[in-house]
Amino acid sequence: MDSKSGKTISKAVISRLPGYHRFLGELAAAGIERVSSQELSRLMKITASQIRQDLNNFGGFGQQGYGYNVRRLYSEIGRILGVGRPHNLIIVGAGNLGRAIANYHGFSEQGFNFCGIFDANESLCGQEVAGLSVMSVDKLEDFVRDYDIDIAVIVVPKEAAQKVAEELYRMDIKHFWNFAHTELSLPDDAIVKSVHLLDSLMELSFEISQKEMK
Amino acid sequence: MDSKSGKTISKAVISRLPGYHRFLGELAAAGIERVSSQELSRLMKITASQIRQDLNNFGGFGQQGYGYNVRRLYSEIGRILGVGRPHNLIIVGAGNLGRAIANYHGFSEQGFNFCGIFDANESLCGQEVAGLSVMSVDKLEDFVRDYDIDIAVIVVPKEAAQKVAEELYRMDIKHFWNFAHTELSLPDDAIVKSVHLLDSLMELSFEISQKEMK
DNA sequence: TAGATTGTTAATCGATTAACAATC
DNA sequence: TAGATTGTTAATCGATTAACAATC
Numbered sequence: 001m002d003s004k005s006g007k008t009i010s011k012a013v014i015s016r017l018p019g020y021h022r023f024l025g026e027l028a029a030a031g032i033e034r035v036s037s038q039e040l041s042r043l044m045k046i047t048a049s050q051i052r053q054d055l056n057n058f059g060g061f062g063q064q065g066y067g068y069n070v071r072r073l074y075s076e077i078g079r080i081l082g083v084g085r086p087h088n089l090i091i092v093g094a095g096n097l098g099r100a101i102a103n104y105h106g107f108s109e110q111g112f113n114f115c116g117i118f119d120a121n122e123s124l125c126g127q128e129v130a131g132l133s134v135m136s137v138d139k140l141e142d143f144v145r146d147y148d149i150d151i152a153v154i155v156v157p158k159e160a161a162q163k164v165a166e167e168l169y170r171m172d173i174k175h176f177w178n179f180a181h182t183e184l185s186l187p188d189d190a191i192v193k194s195v196h197l198l199d200s201l202m203e204l205s206f207e208i209s210q211k212e213m214k
Numbered sequence: 215m216d217s218k219s220g221k222t223i224s225k226a227v228i229s230r231l232p233g234y235h236r237f238l239g240e241l242a243a244a245g246i247e248r249v250s251s252q253e254l255s256r257l258m259k260i261t262a263s264q265i266r267q268d269l270n271n272f273g274g275f276g277q278q279g280y281g282y283n284v285r286r287l288y289s290e291i292g293r294i295l296g297v298g299r300p301h302n303l304i305i306v307g308a309g310n311l312g313r314a315i316a317n318y319h320g321f322s323e324q325g326f327n328f329c330g331i332f333d334a335n336e337s338l339c340g341q342e343v344a345g346l347s348v349m350s351v352d353k354l355e356d357f358v359r360d361y362d363i364d365i366a367v368i369v370v371p372k373e374a375a376q377k378v379a380e381e382l383y384r385m386d387i388k389h390f391w392n393f394a395h396t397e398l399s400l401p402d403d404a405i406v407k408s409v410h411l412l413d414s415l416m417e418l419s420f421e422i423s424q425k426e427m428k
Numbered sequence: 429t430a431g432a433t434t435g436t437t438a439a440t441c442g443a444t445t446a447a448c449a450a451t452c
Numbered sequence: 453t454a455g456a457t458t459g460t461t462a463a464t465c466g467a468t469t470a471a472c473a474a475t476c
Contacts, residue, residue, distance in 0.1 A: 012443065014420055018413035022395070036457065048457095049445050056459060064458040065452045081416045082423035096317045100310035106395060106412050112419075151418065175422055177415060181236070181320060191425065193418035197409065198320050199232035201391060202295045204365065204407035205326075206228055208389055209296035211405065226467065250433065262433095263469050270435060278434040279476045 013054050017081055019044060020054070024074035036067035083110040088148055089177075092164055093155035094119035094127070094134045097179055101153060102130035115147050120160070137164075144171045151175040158182040165192075227268050231295055233258060234268070238288035250281035297324040302362055303391075306378055307369035308333035308341070308348045311393055315367060316344035329361050334374070351378075358385045365389040372396040379406075 023044055027035055041048040055061055055068075061076055062068045078084050091098045094117050101107070102114050117129050118137045127134045135143065143149075152173045156164050161180030168176070169186055178184050178194040186192060237258055241249055255262040269275055269282075275290055276282045292298050305312045308331050315321075316328050331343050334351045341348045349357065357363075366387045370378050375394030382390070383400055392398055392408040400406060 009424070010443075014417055015413075017420060018410065018416040021416065022410075022413070038457080047445065049447090050443090052457095052459065053444075060459060062458050063452060064450070065456045067457065080420065080423075082419040083416060087419060087422075096310075096314035100314040101411075103310045104411070107415060110412065110416070112415060150422070175418060177418055191418065191421050193414060193421070195409070195411065195414050196232065196236075197315075197318070198324065199229075199236070200407060200409050201321060201326060202232040202235065202297060202324070203228055204389060204391055204405065205296040205301060206231060206294065207405050207407070208301075208364070209294075210223070211403075224467075252433080261469065263471090264467090266433095266435065267468075274435065276434050277476060278474070279432045281433065 007057075009057055013057055016046070016050075016054055017077060020051075021074065021077045021081060021083070024070055024077065027070045028074050032070055034067050035070050035073075037062070039067075078110075083112075086111045086113055087150045088113055088115045089151045089153055090115055090140075090143070090149050090173075091117040091153045091155060092119075092137070092140070092168070093153075093157075094121075094124050094129060095155060098153070098155035099129050101155065102132065112151075115149065116143050118143075120156070140167070141171055144168070144173060149173055151177055154178040154180050154184070156180060221271075223271055227271055230260070230264075230268055231291060234265075235288065235291045235295060235297070238284055238291065241284045242288050246284055248281050249284050249287075251276070253281070292324075297326075300325045300327055301364045302327055302329045303365045303367055304329055304354075304357070304363050304387075305331040305367045305369060306333075306351070306354070306382070307367075307371075308335075308338050308343060309369060312367070312369035313343050315369065316346065326365075329363065330357050332357075334370070354382070355385055358382070358387060363387055365391055368392040368394050368398070370394060 023040065037048040037051045040051055044051075052062075055073075058076070058080055061073050089112055091102055091114060098117060102117055108114070114130065114132065116135060117132045118135050118140055119125065120137045122136060124134050125136050152168045152175070154161055154165060154176055158181045161178065161182050162184060165176055165178070165184045165186060169190055174190050176184060176186070176190065176192045178192055179197070181196060181198055183194065184192050237254065238249075251262040251265045254265055258265075266276075272290070272294055275287050303326055305316055305328060312331060316331055322328070328344065328346065330349060331346045332349050332351045332354055333339065336350060338348050339350050366382045366389070368375050368379060368390055372395045375392065375396050376398060379390055379392070379398045379400060383404055388404050390398060390400070390404065390406045392406055393411070395410060395412055397408065398406050
């Protein structure tokens with residue numbers, strides 16, 4: 001069990017874990033061996049107290065009087081996040097965003113392997129994207145049965161997203177990284193992580209408006 | 215002033231505003247005229263109490279015994295978010311993700327207009343992306359002076375992001391939508407909204423790991 | 429008017445920060 | 453040992469939920 005005594009980790013803590021992983025990765029790459037919560041605090045602009053609280057959800061990775069070993073903490077957080085251990089993904093939707101995701105190599109460096117890319121538009125099928133040949137969504141069922149697919153990336157128009165997700169769920173895919181501009185509604189054992197780009201841009205726009213009213 | 219008596223709106227509230235906008239847009243498109251906080255609560259899976267609290271940060275948009283007028287509330291939230299009012303953006307980085315963003319039409323529908331796309335790689339210059347011709351980053355300074363650019367989308371490799379952002383800041387661009395896998399560090403009057411896709415995928419991976427440990 | 433539902437205050441819950449004893 | 457810094461408990465702060473008077 002990752003978290004001490006199996007207690008649930010709050011959303012707030014989870015959302016900071018990738019940040020720890022990123023900063024520690026940079027420190028490790030810079031050849032830095034140890035870091036204190038105070039140094040990390042300055043770097044990440046969160047309090048040292050919060051850093052220690054967050055890490056202690058998972059165990060005592062530090063040493064009094066010394067701080068934290070950078071490489072050790074980096075790999076512990078990686079393990080907690082489940083990176084490293086390989087994940088097999090498919091991309092559903094071979095539009096611009098689907099292609100962009102397939103082509104970004106930062107994902108595979110962390111063990112996220114794109115195994116197939118699918119589109120409903122037959123005229124796209126056979127095109128090569130990031131070393132994969134775009135397949136018809138008709139082939140999804142067979143493909144998912146043959147490979148051990150863990151996560152589906154939903155990059156289809158919002159009108160199609162719910163239906164596609166339900167079909168994938170029936171094919172026993174329970175984990176979704178959703179880029180469609182809509183919420184997916186699936187049974188409780190499904191895990192959906194949505195990235196709503198327009199929402200993010202709107203939050204920026206809100207902050208701009210607030211600043212200009214000052 | 216948007217918020218009642220000018221008080222600062224919490225991050226938590228801001229993050230829910232685009233969701234309200236989206237759901238109300240869908241209700242309006244479906245021809246639904248009124249909605250109560252309780253109905254919206256069921257739809258959005260947040261409590262009715264929270265919805266009323268959130269909205270009352272900005273004023274009383276509802277009516278006792280009736281609820282909220284869908285079209286009115288939709289447009290009020292749009293106004294609060296600063297959508298509708300046009301924003302001029304440039305995209306810096308004409309890689310796959312930059313192109314995908316330029317090509318997604320959902321942004322311009324909300325008043326976010328892409329005016330130019332730039333890349334440091336001269337061999338990409340002149341290529342057409344979403345009706346725009348990719349320009350050399352050398353042209354940025356003149357372009358930004360001539361057009362009224364409000365927001366820069368940073369879609370360059372993480373090694374280049376900080377430098378590019380600083381240059382844009384010097385050219386008087388203060389608002390950044392950052393997709394590079396690093397934090398941007400800029401003076402306090404800059405507003406940076408980052409989208410770290412890998413972080414999002416790692417959060418999903420974390421939740422998968424947690425589920426599998428149960 | 430009676431019923432419904434808001435706007436708002438008060439109560440609860442959870443997350444962050446502060447403090448410090450434990451210990452390397 | 454003395455100094456540094458963690459792990460952890462307690463105090464504070466902020467966000468969510470509950471409750472209900474106001475009112476359409």
